[in-house]
Amino acid sequence: MNKTPIxxxxxxxxxxxxxxxxxxxxxxxVKVTIKKNPFPSTxxxxxxxxxxxxxxxxxxxxxxxxxxxxxxxxxxxxSQVGIxxxxxxxxxxTTIDAQGKWLTPGIIDVHSHLGVYPSPNVESHSDGNEMxxxxxxxxxxxxxxxxxxxxxxxxxxxxxxxxxxxPGSANLFGGRGVTLxxxxxxxxxxxxxxxxxxxxxxxxxxxxxxxxxKRKQLPSTRMGNVAGxxxxxxxxxxxxxxxxxYDRDYxxxxxxxxPTRDLELDTLMGVLDGEILIHNHCYKAEEMVVMMDIxxxxxxxxxxxHHGIEAYKIADTLxxxxxxxxxxxxxxxxxxxxxxxxEENVAIVNAVKNSCAIVHSDSAITIxxxxxxxxxxxxxxxxxxxxxxxxxxxxxITVNAAKSLGIDDKTGSLAAGKNADLVLWNGNPFSxxxxxxxxxxxxxxxxxxxxxxxxxxxxxxxxxx
Amino acid sequence: MKQMQLNDQLDDQLGKRHIxxxxxxxxxxxxxxxxxxxVQAKSTAIxxxxxxxxxxxxxxxxATVIIEQGKIIEVYSKQNTPQDIKVDEIIDAKGxxxxxxxxxxxxxLGLVEVSAVAKTRDGGDKKAKIxxxxxxxxxxxxxxxxxxxxxxxxxxxxxxHGGEDLFAGQTFAVDLSGEFTSIIEKQNAVLxxxxxxxxxSRARNLQALDHKFADAKKALAKKKSKQEAxxxxxxxxxxxxxxxxxxxxxxxxxxxxxxGEKPLLAYADRASDLLALLALKKKYGIDLVxxxxxxxxxxxxxxxxxxxxxxxxxxxxxxxxFDSLHASLxxxxxxxxxxxxVILAPKGGSHNLNQLRFDAGIAVANGLPRxxxxxxxxxxxxxxxxxxSGRIAVGKNADLVLWSADPFELSTKVDLMWINGKAVSTRSRQxxxxxxxxxxxxxxxxxxx
Numbered sequence: 001m002n003k004t005p006i007x008x009x010x011x012x013x014x015x016x017x018x019x020x021x022x023x024x025x026x027x028x029x030v031k032v033t034i035k036k037n038p039f040p041s042t043x044x045x046x047x048x049x050x051x052x053x054x055x056x057x058x059x060x061x062x063x064x065x066x067x068x069x070x071x072x073x074x075x076x077x078x079s080q081v082g083i084x085x086x087x088x089x090x091x092x093x094t095t096i097d098a099q100g101k102w103l104t105p106g107i108i109d110v111h112s113h114l115g116v117y118p119s120p121n122v123e124s125h126s127d128g129n130e131m132x133x134x135x136x137x138x139x140x141x142x143x144x145x146x147x148x149x150x151x152x153x154x155x156x157x158x159x160x161x162x163x164x165x166x167p168g169s170a171n172l173f174g175g176r177g178v179t180l181x182x183x184x185x186x187x188x189x190x191x192x193x194x195x196x197x198x199x200x201x202x203x204x205x206x207x208x209x210x211x212x213x214k215r216k217q218l219p220s221t222r223m224g225n226v227a228g229x230x231x232x233x234x235x236x237x238x239x240x241x242x243x244x245x246y247d248r249d250y251x252x253x254x255x256x257x258x259p260t261r262d263l264e265l266d267t268l269m270g271v272l273d274g275e276i277l278i279h280n281h282c283y284k285a286e287e288m289v290v291m292m293d294i295x296x297x298x299x300x301x302x303x304x305x306h307h308g309i310e311a312y313k314i315a316d317t318l319x320x321x322x323x324x325x326x327x328x329x330x331x332x333x334x335x336x337x338x339x340x341x342x343e344e345n346v347a348i349v350n351a352v353k354n355s356c357a358i359v360h361s362d363s364a365i366t367i368x369x370x371x372x373x374x375x376x377x378x379x380x381x382x383x384x385x386x387x388x389x390x391x392x393x394x395x396x397i398t399v400n401a402a403k404s405l406g407i408d409d410k411t412g413s414l415a416a417g418k419n420a421d422l423v424l425w426n427g428n429p430f431s432x433x434x435x436x437x438x439x440x441x442x443x444x445x446x447x448x449x450x451x452x453x454x455x456x457x458x459x460x461x462x463x464x465x
Numbered sequence: 466m467k468q469m470q471l472n473d474q475l476d477d478q479l480g481k482r483h484i485x486x487x488x489x490x491x492x493x494x495x496x497x498x499x500x501x502x503x504v505q506a507k508s509t510a511i512x513x514x515x516x517x518x519x520x521x522x523x524x525x526x527x528a529t530v531i532i533e534q535g536k537i538i539e540v541y542s543k544q545n546t547p548q549d550i551k552v553d554e555i556i557d558a559k560g561x562x563x564x565x566x567x568x569x570x571x572x573x574l575g576l577v578e579v580s581a582v583a584k585t586r587d588g589g590d591k592k593a594k595i596x597x598x599x600x601x602x603x604x605x606x607x608x609x610x611x612x613x614x615x616x617x618x619x620x621x622x623x624x625x626h627g628g629e630d631l632f633a634g635q636t637f638a639v640d641l642s643g644e645f646t647s648i649i650e651k652q653n654a655v656l657x658x659x660x661x662x663x664x665x666s667r668a669r670n671l672q673a674l675d676h677k678f679a680d681a682k683k684a685l686a687k688k689k690s691k692q693e694a695x696x697x698x699x700x701x702x703x704x705x706x707x708x709x710x711x712x713x714x715x716x717x718x719x720x721x722x723x724x725g726e727k728p729l730l731a732y733a734d735r736a737s738d739l740l741a742l743l744a745l746k747k748k749y750g751i752d753l754v755x756x757x758x759x760x761x762x763x764x765x766x767x768x769x770x771x772x773x774x775x776x777x778x779x780x781x782x783x784x785x786x787f788d789s790l791h792a793s794l795x796x797x798x799x800x801x802x803x804x805x806x807v808i809l810a811p812k813g814g815s816h817n818l819n820q821l822r823f824d825a826g827i828a829v830a831n832g833l834p835r836x837x838x839x840x841x842x843x844x845x846x847x848x849x850x851x852x853x854s855g856r857i858a859v860g861k862n863a864d865l866v867l868w869s870a871d872p873f874e875l876s877t878k879v880d881l882m883w884i885n886g887k888a889v890s891t892r893s894r895q896x897x898x899x900x901x902x903x904x905x906x907x908x909x910x911x912x913x914x
Contacts (some may be wrong), residue, residue: 119783150784206581312902313910332895333609333816335581342899364783365812372823372875379876384899432826432875464790 031250032258034243034266036275039142041192043181046444049094050074052087053424056098061105061398061413065391071103073420076443081414096438102429104394105413106161106421106441107370108401110279110326111306111360115165115180115188116141118149119364120460129168130175134212134219135232137200138263139175141167145188150458151364156182156447157455158368159423159436162193162412164405166306167201169281170211172219172228174201176267177279179405183441184456197277197406199303200267202229204282204291205337226290233298236268243269271300277406278303283337285313292321304404306360309338312348315355324356324404325349328366329376346374346396347381347388356403359396370397375430390430419443507553508533509886511867514558516540519565519836519844520856530563532863535886540857556867561880564839564872565855566619566864567821568846570808571730571756571776574621574815575603575610575639575647589626589633595718597634598652599625605639605647609815611893614641616819617872619864619884620649622850624656624730631673632657635718636730638850640864642884653850654754655722659733659742661788671741678749681719684712728752728849730776734759734788743771754849756810759789762796765803774849775805778812779828797841798832807833808849809841826873838873862886 051073058069060081070085071078072093079090087093116128127144130136145165155163160182167174177199180191204225213220219228242259249256270276278295282288282305295302304324305311309332311318311325318325327349332341342348350357359374361367378393402412411419420443426435438454439447448454509532516528522540529546531539541547576599578585587602603623613621620640627633633656638649659670688710712720721727731742734757743764746753755761756776761768768775782794793799801807809825811818825838833841847855854862863886870877879891901913 119785120787120789121785154783312899330817330820333579334814336579339579340898342895342902344899344903348899348903365780368782369827375875376823379878383878384896385903430875432823432873433830435830461784461790 026255028250028253028255032246034261036270039140039189039192041194042187042189043183043185043192043194044190045076045442046183046446048076048443049445050087050090050092051440051443052085052093052095053098053103054085054095056101056103056424057428058414059102059104059391059394059429060415061394062415063391063395065389069103071414071422073422073440073443076420078414078416078418078420078422080416096424098424100427101437102425102427103414104159104371104423104425104429105398105418106411106423106439107159107397108405108412109155109160109163109361109367109370109397110304110324110358110401110404111362112155112163112165112364112367113168113362114151114155114163114364114367115145115147115149116167117364118146119151129170131168131170131211134171134208134217134228135173135264136167136171136175137173137232137265137267139167140178140198141165141176141201142178142188142192145178145180145191147185147188147191148458148460150461151367152182152184153456153458154364155367156439157436157449159371159425159429159439160367161421161423161439161441161446162402162405162407163367164199164279166199166279169201169203169207171201172203172208172225173232173264173268174203174281176276177201179407181441183446184458186459193407195407195410197275198267198270199279199405200271200276202278202280202282202291204280204287205284206335207281222287226294229291229294230297232268233272233294233300236265236272237298239265240269240272272298274301277301277404279306279404280304281306283307283309284340285310288323289314289317292317292323304356304358307338307362308349309345310340312342312345313340315349315352318349319352319355322354322356324358324400326358326360326401326404328362329359329373329380343377343380344384344386346377347386350388350392350396351386356400357396358400358404360401371425371429371434372432373397375432375434378430390428393430508538508551509554509556509883510550510552511556511558511563511865512546512550513560514563514867515560516857517562517564517839518857519839520858522858527560528563530857530865532865532883532886535863537857537859537861537863537865540859556881558867562868562870562872563857564617564866564868565843565857565861566866566882566884567617567842568620568622568852568855569613569618569811569815569818569821570622570636570846570850571624571810572621572815572818573625574613574623574641574818575605575607576623576625577815578604578607578609580814580816589628591628592630593625593628593634594630595632595634595655595715597625597627597632598637599623599634600637600639600648600651603637603639603648605643605645608894609818610641610643611891612895613815613818614882614889615879615891615893616822617866617868617879617882618818618821619866619882620852620854621815621818622654622846627656627658631670631677635727636850638852640884642887642889649852650850652727654728654730655718657729657731659731660735660738661786667738671738675745675748677719678723678745678751681716681723682749684716685720685723688712722751723749725750725752728754730754730756732756734786736760736763736791738788740764740767743767743773746771746773759785759792759796761805762791762793762799765800765805768800769804773805774808774845775800776808776810776849778810779824779831779833781812794827794831797828798834801833801837801841806845806848807837807841808845809838822873823875826875829873 053071058066072080166177179193179196219225308325374393399412402408424438512529516525527543529541573588576588625634635652636654639647843855867881
């Protein structure tokens, strides 16, 4: 054999190595990084007031009930919760006599479409679901939020201080959800919960297969759904590998070419990196368990199951796998996957150790009374052998919801150091006659039932006769 | 049912004297039934109850209600309760609240099992017209019925969706016994949808409705004059001109509306539409009922003056359209205060009709007097749809609910209930599923039945 070609090829190889493999001594281009927060929050707390609530029935959200208790909020944070607190060393403290009233953490809804499916329900504002492809991980619900939706005000009057706005459920991957503080603002960014992780909406079952099956495209079956999820995660895994390699090579002093940006895969990669939390519309027991396995296959956390009508059938598995489940107390029958409702669903899920049961609304109407939605579960379960208390039920709409959204270090409970997001109720919040009297976000009063000054009005409703 | 205790001293009590005259008459009647043989219906006395009569007697403490053969045969206040009551069964209510069974309305109970499953839907039809009688499709074995009994609902006005026609068909009344005899009355009101349109103008439907009545009225007048001519001139009996034709089926329904024989239930929200309907009532004398009516509060006095009842949800408080900018949690209270007869209807479909009692509680929390809230679920519905229920009074159907506490409160449940005097259960498929998944077994759940 002639040796020359070998030599030549070696030279070629050496040259190409110098061109593409980024020798350590080569000058590096500016590092390409993906901005994780291109639409940063501009939220600022409304005027805060140091406040001492005295003599209330306090549900802490951490499982405790304190009677005749006081709560002190200072500089927008919960300072103390206890009996006979004094605030003499705190400047400018307002005292609110909460005798006969109840105090709870601000209510958190993990599943809302306020702003993206607003009132009035007009085509021009129907921006909740990009139903043009089974995978629209590239869309972000926050870009559809109309902050003038009057539903935000009604929800606030019901004690809702934090809510996740999700895209709809027509797609396997519906896009990113955003967590908002329920304060009036004329921009989405003005409501955005600082440092709350993004959510990724996924959907199981009937909706994706119906919407795309009608168009004679994948998915038209549940197995088509699963093929769609897996194909996307496989692609995302490669995307992540490409970025990891780029980062590694760059760190090694090489000058690699950055992978081509893909907005859809950015979101999926965020999940694989543990930065974006899954919020999966999934009703049925067998489908939730399949979703858990897909997450294990691709090494991410399967997150929170929403609308888990059949969660009671797999309560143990859900807790073992570390899933939160967000449920209605009693909606049912609107489709096959909602046929097996039981009124004790939330209670059965909740009864397992390490569980994370949540009551959600998915409704501009019931978001106004999540306390009563939780109350219905409490009482129906107790009618049938459970021994639940108010201090248990409050967790389903506060701390567990905060956990699902990845913000339980900031809100969802009345514990020292947490954001002073709280609701003063006219009595037991689990009564049909319960009404939020005052609502606070970060220690600022955002709603007062008896003072119009604290009753915000949407631009849309202004001047209407 | 531990609250029930059979009166085993029944025979001993026969023939005993009683303190009041009316009691004497009634109890003698009961005794008569008892001795006439074994086939007669069981009589039941519910004693020591807090009775919300929703009738002239108001709320009675420690009262007694006697039911027999499907009817309420006696209502005794505490003072008038005889010492001995001759009945087959006595139930000590122990002070708990007894109300008339609640009456749902404006939903598709028994016509839809699973909303998204086409073959379980019978609430509408493209070709449905004013004559559409959906009662033929009613399924008393629907799983929704037992579930909705949990809300103390004993009867319901079922309203189909209709189709492309101006009229959505007619309502029918059912009880929630789950029996094949559930239908109380067919075709008892006519449905029309007005207001905002996706295509075209709302004016056309209002105009079409006006023309329907105008034309029918004209035809009736013509028919009348022909009839008179015919009667006058008996010789011309066979003359073709004077032949009085039988009106068509749809014309008969319009005629029934003009005669006030059945109500027209008009869905509309914007105040201008509601006023147009009030004008039609005035013009043609129809028995008008408004449904939805989000902005009715703007013209509450006009509605009250026209004596038009309003069927609405207490929780539909969002401005979901430009027709509903005045939707509010306080609307029901505002209307009632103005003197409007209000009926509480569910906001959604029929699967969670049982929540009507909570909606009533929410209305009360937002200013509706409790008595009005009870009427809105009972007597007012009965009045509009001419049902022999909705009140606890002698002669009314024995549709009754004994509650563990305040019927509107979330923590309260139905302890006992009767439909047409027969005790009915609130156990549903949901309970069976719960029991299956909460009991311990080393076998697959499918073996737990």
